[in-house]
Amino acid sequence: MTQPFSFRLLATDGRARRGEIVTPHGVVRTPAFMPVGTLGTVKAMFMDDVKATGADVVLGNTYHLMLRPGAERVAALGGLHKFSTWDKTILTDSGGFQVMSLAQLRKMDERGVTFQSHIDGSRHELTPERSIEIQGLLGSDIQMQLDECVRLPAEPKEVERGMQLSLRWAERSRRQFEAMGGPEKGQGLYGIVQGGDVPSLREVSARELSAMPFEGYSVGGLAVGEPQAVMLKMIDVVDPILPRDKPRYLMGVGTPDDIIESVARGIDQFDCVMPTRAGRHGLAYTRFGKLNFKNARHMDDPRPIDPTSDCPAARDYSRAYIHHLVRTGEALGAMLLTWVNVAYYQSLMQGIRDAIEAGRFEEFKAETKAAWARGENG
Template sequence: MGFSLLRGERTGPRRGSYQTPHGSFETPCFAPVGTLASVKGLLPSQVREAGAELILANTYHLALRPGEEVVRAAGGLHDFMRWDGPILTDSGGFQVFSLEGLRRVDDSGVYFAGSQSGKALFLDPKEALRIQRDLGSDIAMVLDECPPAGAPRKQVQEATRRTLLWAKEAARVHQQWGGLARGQAVFGIVQGGLFADLRRECAEAIRELPFDGIAIGGVSVGEPKPEMYRVVEETVPLLPAERIRYLMGIGDPDDLFEAVLRGIDMFDCVSPTRHGRNNLLYVPEGRIKIRNAIYKKDLRPIQEGCPCPCCRDFSRAYLRHLALAKEILGGILQSLHNLTFLEILMRELRERIQEGWTPTALREWFRLHYPGWGRGFDPQNPESPILGRSR
């Protein structure tokens, strides 16, 4: 079990493989998010056919419903959701950020007040790992505190200190329970916001702990893209080459590409399926907003040559009709397309890194084959790469 670096070094694009009790996934890789043990609207077989090898589920949400005891009684997440590949579970740390109004945090852990389930939940480093152990994921994440973008230094400093405090306790518990030999990897998380010295302090401490991989958290929480790239560029050289690197919550094609060039191995995000359900489709030229009138009689597929069922069997006109009629099928087909698009990008990057392409050659290839990406997406910006914009 664990990570094998097949090509590359400490920095720059890398090619690897990660072995788990439920098979391996090749890196760089993108993992779709199945928060509640389901990638929204998609069968596990469809997720696999789209090219995904790893999926992510969420500890906080599954602990609330149906409860880890239900999942454990079903034989663990793999049997419960009928996914036979690797599964990573987030610790609930992101909910410390996203559910600020429903939680209270101190050094002992996080208390979440009852939400839609009516069930309150307390997470500390040990409890977060215990729940993930009962869920039966292949990779568990430590509990961390993710500060919002633009948070003042004092707040970020406190979140970083607490993240390290919890990480040390999680590492102790992981070793006490048998470590990787028990069949579940545990990854540490580097926080520190946009402050280079706090990132360095956290990364240097996390790398000394016996974690099986290291994630960079606290990005894509509202900061500008150049700032996110800077954080990755400054943090990656501090991480051990032999351990897998995971950039949490990233899913735009340009962000995936830029992070791979900087030495990141794995990613997750809800964006491809969320955008699919909201009628925004990925193509090399940018994004297609399928509800726009320009597609009313467009009988072309979303993307010529794409192997997904959406492009193979249906036209833009039909997808626009489904979107306007609010038919569920539209969101399913569009989610499949967006996920396939990202998985093909990851596969193409793996192949070229394995062949020894330089970062310069990779950047030129990306510019030619994905010309609509690289400037970012801003719905308020008329120059943003979105096709079929209403004038």
């Protein structure tokens, strides 16, 4: 039998938590930021370079991989780890959010969702059972229940309907996960707290899910355009309810400021397309704030982005050169800035982990925000 999925807390500082998740493909140090590898690739990066930034886990997506190249094909080729050459932990999203946001002519009922592919119009069905089956075929270490993500703003009755449906789908997802031997394989399945921006519904969802035997718990349905204060309030609502001895994952978040504020409220895992998408659009995230390389101010600047960085893209290339690449549309510009951003996010997470262990998280948070505000060396 494979070593079972586990999580242990190593240190706390206020509500901030430093821990470790053990999966069949290694240890994930938390708080952790998971680069998004939707189609089995972190866009514009080699997997070895992703690993070198310090990432312990990447995210893949059920919806996209079921459409192309197909879960059964990936399984026949050895699973997503071998297929993508990523030998560390993989977390897969359930596909529910993408069905709601991308698919055409979707129809949802108690059984699941039927939809037309946004690629070629082909018809598909995604049920809680099929979502878990696909994630099992992909071989992901951390899997997600299928849920319904209700778009905000929405009427409370609609939010409650989606939350209750997600709870029923959570039970079905768990049964399928156990039937496929997920626990015996050392894999984990996370339940997803829904409830929109209604505190009482978030409480119900968190309590009901906490009574189910999940390996971890996610907070979903946020980072969809609501103000940061609303997101943080919903975290505050569920934090005292969710089991202390299980990891908490805030889905789709976010900016460095979102991350550091959410860590302060007990969140352990994050994912977001922001650092890779920003890199493809000429934007760098750094310890002294954001730099837009479309701006002419960088045209004659011989300095690197950050001479103290361990990332070669930030340390070894001049701002003038990167500006030139961005302005001329060269693919290398997107590659270098994506590398810079993923490396910065991992550096931020390491700083957070070190600060929690040292009992100085609040000082680190204040110092980091002050450096962003000053834009020092920018």
